[in-house]
Amino acid sequence: MFETLILLLDSTVRLSTPLLLACLAGLYSERAGVVDIGLEGKMLGAAFGAAAVGYISGNAFLGLLAGIGVSIGLALIHGFASISNRGNQIVSGVAINFLAAGLTALLGQAWFRQGGRTPPLPEGGRFTNIELPFAEAVRDVPYIGPLYGELISGHNILVYAAFAAVPLTWWILFKTRFGLRLRAVGENPAAVDTAGISVIWLRYRAVIMCGVLCGFAGAYLSIAQSAGFIANMTAGKGFIALAALIFAKWQPRNAMFACLLFGFLDAAAIRLQGQEIAGIGEIPVQFFQALPYVLTVILLAGFIGKAIPPKAAGIPYVKERT
C-alpha cells in the first residue's frame, strides 16, 4: 500500500512539473496585467525547439536554451500585439496557440520526415534523472528509504528547478522592486506610469519571464519526460496550468499545490485506468481529465473562496486623454 502511494506520488511530481512551470509563467504575465491564453502554444513551440536542437546537437542544455528561445520569441509576438499595439490579449493568445500547433507539425515534417515527430534523442540530448546523495544508501530503510530514494531523489534537474522556482517567484514578487512594480502594473498601470515607470517595458519584461518559464515547461516535455517531440504533445497542459493559476488565486505557493493536485488527478487516472474499484466499477479516464476544469469552474462560481484576478488583467494600457 505504502509502495503504491509512493509510486503514485512520484508520478504526481513528474506530471505536475510542466504544469507548475507553465503556471508560474502565466503568473508573471497575468500579475503584470497581460492575460496569456497562449501558454499552451509557447510550451509546444519550446518542446519542438528543444527536441530539434537536442537531437542535432546532442546537448540537453542547448536544447533547453533553444526551447526558451522559441518560447520567448512567441511571448514577444504576444507582447507586440497586446502591449505595443494594444490588441485583444485573448485573440493574440489563441493565435499563438494555432501558430505553434501548425508550425511545429509543419517544420517537424519538413526537417525530419517522421510525421511531425523528431527522431528519438541521443543520450546526451536529454535530461536524465539525478540520484541525490545517499539515495542508494537509505534505500532499504523503511519509509524514509522509499520517501527519499523514490519520491525526492531520482528526478531530472528540471523537476528540481520547477519546485525551486516557487519560492524564487514568491521572493521576486514580494521582496524586490521588480516584483512590486510588476504587481502594481497588473492592478493599476496608470499609477505606475505616473510614478515615472514605463508600463510598456515593465510588461514586456513580465512577458519575457513568462516566455522563459514556458520554455522550461516545453523542454521538460520533449527532452526530459520523453525522448523526442510528438505533434501536439502538450495536449492541453497549458490550459490546465491556466486553470491552476486561477485555482491558486495568482499566488506562487498556491500554484504549487494546485499543480500538485492536478498532477495527482492525472497520475491517479493513469493508475486506475482499466481497474475495477469495488462498488463503483471502472472509472472512465475522462472523468479525471475533466476534474481540473470542473474544480476550476466550481471555484470560479464562488464555492471555494473567491478568485479575484489582477484588476488590470486583459486591459491594454492607454493614457487617458482628458
Added chain:
Amino acid sequence: MNGTPAIELRKINKRFGPVHANRNIDLVVKKGSIHGIIGENGAGKSTLMSILYGFYHADDGDIVINGNKVSIPDSKSAISLGIGMVHQHFMLVDNFSVLENVILGAEGGARLAGGVDKARQELRRLEEEYELRVDPDAIVQDLPVGLQQRVEILKALFRGADILILDEPTGVLTPAEADHLFKILEVLRDEGKTVLLITHKLREIMAITDTVSVMRRGEMVATRETSQTSMSELAELMVGRSVLLRVEKEQAQPSDTVLAIENLTVTDSRGVQVVKDVSFEVRAGEIVGIAGVSGNGQSELLETLAGIRRATSGTLRIGGQVIDLADRIIDPAEMRQLSMGHVPEDRHRMGLVTSFPEYENAILGYHHDPEYSNGVFLDLAAIKKTAQTEIERYDIRPPNPLLKTANFSGGNQQKIVLAREIERDPQVLLVGQPTRGVDIGAIEFIHKRLIEMRDAAKGVLLVSVELDEIRGLSDRILVMFDGRIVGERGPDASEGELGLLMAGVEGEAS
C-alpha cells in the same frame, strides 16, 4: 515672494487631432504661493497640467522651472524636477499598503527590504512636518477617500516635490475633508512649497488661492490676484459672458405623491448593505434632492429605483401600483412603462452607447415603442425625426443626428440623455449627477429644464454630489450617509449644516 518664479510657461501649444486643447498658453507661478487655475470642463486645464507632469508633450512652447528651461518628456523627468501631481482619479494601487504605494517608483534599491525601512522613517518625518497622518501599513482600499488623497500628497512629497499640482482635489471630499485639505495646502505653502490648484469651483479659488488664472477654450484669458477679483468676474471670464450663478425659480407647488419608497434596503455584490431602511416620497411639482458624499448609497438607491439593481427588501409605490421589491425584480423597461424617466449618473456607462449615432441614442430604451418600431423593424424615419426635434429643442450641438455620439461634448451628450428622458413626459424623473463634466453654459440650461419639469407638476428625484446644485434646485433636501437618510432640510439649509450631516456628524439628529 520675489525672485525667480517656480514655473514659467511660454507659448505652450497642444493639439489633439482637430482639437486645439492648449493655445499659446503663458503662465507664471510664484514660488511659495497657491496658484489656482480655473476653467470649464474642456477648457484645457488638465491637458496643460499633464504637459507639466510629462504625461503629454507640448507641440511647441517652453517650460521654465526655477529659472531653467527644461524639457519634460515623461513623468520621471517631472518628478526629478521636483514636480508632484495629485490626480483627480487617484493613481493608487488599491490592494497595496500605504507604504508600498508611496515607494512605488522610488524604492531605493532592487531589493525592497532596505528601502522600506528608510521610507517608513521618511514618512514619519513628513507626517510630523505637514500633519499628514496616515497608517503606513493600512491597505489603501480600506481608507476613506480623504485619506487616500493624503497618500497621494505623501507620494509626491516623498519624491521631494517642491511644486505640487492638484487636479480637482475636492470633487470626492466632504466639505469638512476639503477644509482639512486646504489647511494642509496652507501648511505646504508656508513651508515654501508651490501649489497649483486646478478646479472649476469658484468658491475654492476664492477661499484658498493667492493668485488665479482663468482658462477658456484652450486659452489663458486672465490672471488675477485673488484678493483683487470676485466670483462673478471669474465666472464671466470662464464662460465669456455673464452667467447666473443662482437658479431662478418660483416657490414649489407640490401636490399628490407620485413616488413613495418604504423601508428600502439594498445589498451589493460584496454582501454589504449599501442602502439601509430608506423611506421617503416625492410629490408632483417638487424636486427632492439627495445630498451626500459619493459612495454613501445614493448611486445604489437611484439604480434600484431605475430597475438596474435588485433590492433586498422594501416597497415602491408609483402610478397607483404597489411593488414589493423583495418579491421580484423590476426592470428598467417596466419602470419606463410606469412613467419613470431615468438620467443615469454615468452617461458613458449607462446613458449612452457612445459609438452609436446620435439618433439611435435619442430613443435608446424606448425603441420598442410602437412609435418607433413595428416589433421587427425600426422606423428609422420616425426616429430621426424625433432626434431632429430634440436637437432643436435642447440646442444640441452640432445639430446632426447622424454624428457619432462620442464626438459630442460632455454637455451636449448630457442633453441627449436629458432630452430622451424628459420628452417621453414621465410622471417621475430620476436624475443622477445631471451636470457632471458639463460646462457652465449647459449647466444653466439643464437646471432650467429640471425646474420646468417640476413646474409641469412632475416629481423629480435629484442625486448629486455637488452641494451647490442640490441647494439651488431642490425643494427638499435629504442627506444620505452610510446608506441611511440622516436628515431632511429645506432649500435654505446652510452649507455647513448639510456638510455636517454629510459627514455623519449629526447622524442621529434628523
